Amino acid sequence: MNRLSILVIDDDPDICWAIERLVRSRAHRVTCVNTGAEALARLQHEAFDRIILDAKLRDTNGMELPSRIDRIAPGVWIVLVSGYYYADDPAVLAALEQGLIRRFVAKPFSHQALLDALAVEGEGQRAQAAIEVG
Amino acid sequence: MDGIPSSVLLLDESLRITMVNRHFLEKTRRSKRNTLGQFITDVLPPEILDHAGGVQQHIEQALRSGEAQPGNRIGYRAPGLARRVYYYSVIPLPRHDGSQWVMVFIEDVSEQVRLAEEVRQAERRLALVVESASDIVLSTDNEGHILTWNTAAEAFFGLSSAEVSGRWFADLCSGQDCQEAASKLLAQIKRGIHSLTAEWQLMAGDGQSRLISWVFSAMRNDYGEVIGVVAVGRDLTERREFEKQLQRSQKLAALGVMAGGIAHEVRGPLSTCYSAVQFLEEAGLDEELREQCIEKIRGSVLKASYIIENLLRFARPAADDEMVETDLCQLLQETVDLVANQAKVQQVRLSLNRPPCPLPLRAVPNLLQQMFLNMFLNAINAMPDGGELRVDVHPDDDQVCVDIVDTGIGIAEQDLPKIFDPFHTATKGPEAVGLGLSICHSIARRHLGTIHVTSELGKGSTFRVELPIT
Numbered sequence: 162m163n164r165l166s167i168l169v170i171d172d173d174p175d176i177c178w179a180i181e182r183l184v185r186s187r188a189h190r191v192t193c194v195n196t197g198a199e200a201l202a203r204l205q206h207e208a209f210d211r212i213i214l215d216a217k218l219r220d221t222n223g224m225e226l227p228s229r230i231d232r233i234a235p236g237v238w239i240v241l242v243s244g245y246y247y248a249d250d251p252a253v254l255a256a257l258e259q260g261l262i263r264r265f266v267a268k269p270f271s272h273q274a275l276l277d278a279l280a281v282e283g284e285g286q287r288a289q290a291a292i293e294v295g
Numbered sequence: 296m297d298g299i300p301s302s303v304l305l306l307d308e309s310l311r312i313t314m315v316n317r318h319f320l321e322k323t324r325r326s327k328r329n330t331l332g333q334f335i336t337d338v339l340p341p342e343i344l345d346h347a348g349g350v351q352q353h354i355e356q357a358l359r360s361g362e363a364q365p366g367n368r369i370g371y372r373a374p375g376l377a378r379r380v381y382y383y384s385v386i387p388l389p390r391h392d393g394s395q396w397v398m399v400f401i402e403d404v405s406e407q408v409r410l411a412e413e414v415r416q417a418e419r420r421l422a423l424v425v426e427s428a429s430d431i432v433l434s435t436d437n438e439g440h441i442l443t444w445n446t447a448a449e450a451f452f453g454l455s456s457a458e459v460s461g462r463w464f465a466d467l468c469s470g471q472d473c474q475e476a477a478s479k480l481l482a483q484i485k486r487g488i489h490s491l492t493a494e495w496q497l498m499a500g501d502g503q504s505r506l507i508s509w510v511f512s513a514m515r516n517d518y519g520e521v522i523g524v525v526a527v528g529r530d531l532t533e534r535r536e537f538e539k540q541l542q543r544s545q546k547l548a549a550l551g552v553m554a555g556g557i558a559h560e561v562r563g564p565l566s567t568c569y570s571a572v573q574f575l576e577e578a579g580l581d582e583e584l585r586e587q588c589i590e591k592i593r594g595s596v597l598k599a600s601y602i603i604e605n606l607l608r609f610a611r612p613a614a615d616d617e618m619v620e621t622d623l624c625q626l627l628q629e630t631v632d633l634v635a636n637q638a639k640v641q642q643v644r645l646s647l648n649r650p651p652c653p654l655p656l657r658a659v660p661n662l663l664q665q666m667f668l669n670m671f672l673n674a675i676n677a678m679p680d681g682g683e684l685r686v687d688v689h690p691d692d693d694q695v696c697v698d699i700v701d702t703g704i705g706i707a708e709q710d711l712p713k714i715f716d717p718f719h720t721a722t723k724g725p726e727a728v729g730l731g732l733s734i735c736h737s738i739a740r741r742h743l744g745t746i747h748v749t750s751e752l753g754k755g756s757t758f759r760v761e762l763p764i765t
Contacts, residue, residue, distance in 0.1 A: 173563045175591055179570030182584070217559050217640040220681070244562025245555055245640060269566035272573045 165281060166190040166208070170200045170226070171215040171242070176268075180213060180242075183272050187281070197221030197229075204233045211279050214262075216243035224252060227261040240278045244268035301402040305388070308358055308395055310335045310351075319401070335399075343371050343381075350383060350399070357385045357397045368404070379405045431507070431528035434514060439464040439481045442523060451530065453500020464526070467497060484513045484524050494531065506531040538737055545734050546665060550610060552672050556636030560602050564595030571595075605633050609664065620765065621660045623695060624652035624688070630664050631686060634671045642681030649688040654695060656764045658742055666738040670699050670758055673732070677703025677756065690764065699758040706750040714748065 167189050169180050177193040184191050192209070194200045197218050212230065216223040227239050241262045246253045248267055256262045264278035296303055302319035304312055315330050323330075323338070330338060336351065344351040353364040366384040373379075382404045388396045425432045431448040435441050441464055444456040452459070452467065465477035473495045480491055490512040499505045507528045514523040571588035574580065608629065631647045638645040674684050682702035689696040706714060715736045732746070739746045743763050750756035 173567075175567040175595060176563060176570075178587075178591065179567055179574075182574065183570070218642070219639060220642055222642060222681075243559070244566060245559040268562040269569035272570065 165210040167211045168209040169193045169213045172219050197226050212239045214239055214241050216245045238263050240264045242266045304399040306397050353385045354397055357387045358395050361387045380408045434523055434525045435464045436523045437485055451499055485521055549668055553637050556640045559640050560636040561599050564599040567595040568592050609633055618657045620655055621658040622653035623656050624649050624654045626664055630667045638675055641675055643675050643678050644683045647686045654690055662738045666735045669735050674701035677701050694761055694763050697760040702755040705752040705754055706756055
């Protein structure tokens, strides 16, 4: 399995705690930030393989962040994790269609669903299945 | 005689014309020569002479009795001309030789008759307007005795116009307070105040006590003297009921607006719980993580429960709408907590700057909270790209100012006078929720308060609520 570096952008420290524990247990590297500004600053000088993004942040609307991230880190794999939207929410579908995000996971999430959405090598089959269902 | 603008004829005992003035000759298009010495029956048309009782008969009566005959009105239409109305009187004139002459005085009153008819018609129209008004319309003299009383008043009080005529207006009030207020009000109008308004609880004919809003205006004569009072009363019962329904529907709308924020806020702790549970399920879990998971679950449950509790507090229908002693500080704190979720998902920094509690005032807590909630949510909605919402509380001796300051899109100057109108909305399209400022306005008024707004396009708005404190 590939060792990935993952950036988590969520202003809820408990969510950061859970995601951090989960992906670290799979031997990936995790960095947590609480605001959009912090995330953009971090991306300026650090490359990440995956980004887990909350849709609603204190300083920015999470839905606006992917296009700004894309300018700094083109094509980076973004997973939107949110309690604000639901899976077939028009806003989510639009973002998926435009390629702004790669996957959407609704809170509360099963750990497996999140790992699938990260499409880590070796778990790819399940990720593919998730796409087909989605 | 020629200067008199009416027709004057002098007749002798044989009904011959002995004298005639210029006005008569002009009107009848006759000359002196073919008129003087003629019999009146040859000069005036038979329609006039024989008219109801007859001019001729009156002349003969005057000659016989030597008494003036009461005036009479006759209509006459000369061939090819419009119908005219004349007023005539016959006055006997005794002569030195003992004989009797009579003077016939004929005046054209067509114009006066026409004007009188117009006045009558205008009066009838006015009476019809008053009669068909759905509001109670009554008038009193200067002492407050009822003079007129329309159909709506009859229907409301169950008393006919005849039954109340002359009764003292204040007798209609059911309570002592209202009677005193009515007397005071009449006195003020008598002193020259143009109009006054009041809201009184009155006993309707069906035995129900109903809230009536009154406008009292001075009734003046041509010289500007106050000769009485006109009172127009509107039954507010239905309007209050309508307002209540509107408040309920707006509450639902507010809940709808907040649903997204609440979902986000509740699903956060739920997500944490779910993760903790999934960690707990893992085999070979170390003790430290186990304790962490339990702590996270406990904290998250309390957090979600707090959010739900706040929501319930707001959503629960008001037990009653009675004014009770209320702590404004606590009420504002709870309302701010309620919108905090929504502020967060819209990137709005929210702060409440208040003096230490309590700040007591008399209020219907549920309504007052709804008013502030609407205003906070409006402010948040005015900041689609985030911003700052500040709620500043400034207590004074007998009143408190609550400033609701946002850094939103602002309100165009031409819209400012309209924002308190019912159904006015700045939001177009399906998201238009119209968390009516009109409702806020009526709630503030009910608390004897006011709302003022200042705004600058692109900079933001400040809504100032002023409320009396106890």
